[in-house]
Amino acid sequence: MHLDLQPTPPPGAFRKLALGTWRSPGDPSAYAAVEVRMERALAFLEAHRARTGQRLTVTHLVAKAAADALCRHPEANVLLRWNRPWRRKDVGVCVLVVQPGESGRADLTTATVHRADALSLTSFAETMASRIDAVRARRDAVIERGKRRSYRIPGFLMGLALRLLSFVWFTLNVDLRWVGMPWDPFGSVAVTSLGSLGLERGFVALVPYTRVPLLLAPGAVRTEPVLEAGALVPGKVMTLTCTWDARLIGVEDVARVLRHIGAALEDPERAWDAAGGAVSGPEVE
DSSP: OOSOEEEOOOOOHHHHHHHHHOOSTTSOEEEEEEEEEOHHHHHHHHHHHHHHOOOOOHHHHHHHHHHHHHHHOGGGSEEEETTEEEEESSOOEEEEEEEOOTTSOOEEEEEEESSGGGSOHHHHHHHHHHHHHHHHTTOOHHHHHHHHHHHHSOHHHHHHHHHHHHIIIIISOOOOGGGTOOSSSSOSEEEOOSGGGTOSOOOOOOOGGGTOOEEEEEOOOEEEEEEETTEEEEEEEEEEEEEEETTTSOHHHHHHHHHHHHHHHHOHHHHBOTTSOBOOOSOOO
16 A cells, blocks of 8 residues: 545535546646735744754745644645545645756755654754755655656656556555655645745646645745734735645635645744644634
């Protein structure tokens, strides 16, 4: 058995229509964005660095809040299998990483932390930093082996190879570690930092073969006028965009996940305790 999955309840009428209407994971992309006040998050990051010496970033906060949100709202932690949603038991968070190329040309790869919801914020950041360092330094043997294999596949066969791999990985739910392929390499949700590229907002495309139905893209934190006590004052604001597979996740479920993440960023002390642990707090609706 590759992944620990269980069937979801029977889909409603709209979900059945959606599953029958769209055939390709590229078709059902839906998009949303939320504006988040970031003053308290930025202060929280600085206080955490001063207290622990650990480098914590906005991407860490978004990724950990996403893991906590999927734990609280498991109806959004799903995978497409046999043309129906299957609920994941593990919450894995994948972060896109820029990997310096040996020829000077940068490449994109992934770093994934599983059971992210069960980790404290501090432990999650440490684990993610270790994964990213290994990937960037090309010390992850499984990822490097997979890249070497992909180089040998002719371009016109790449799409077929990826669809076949996705079918075996996820539809058949076969663990391929015995042939040197990674276990569940992309997780439940992917996070890519557009802010690190200087972009304020953007909507990221779904990647069909990964079967990840939820993508989050935090933009750059910017200064703009905000209304406080009836007066305009300078404020720190970030746009968090989301792309999701509308066949698998309803807009109301996405809204709950985004509200949870936004609430955590706007009040991180309430979301995570002073030691960096997870605090469940009241339900965000």
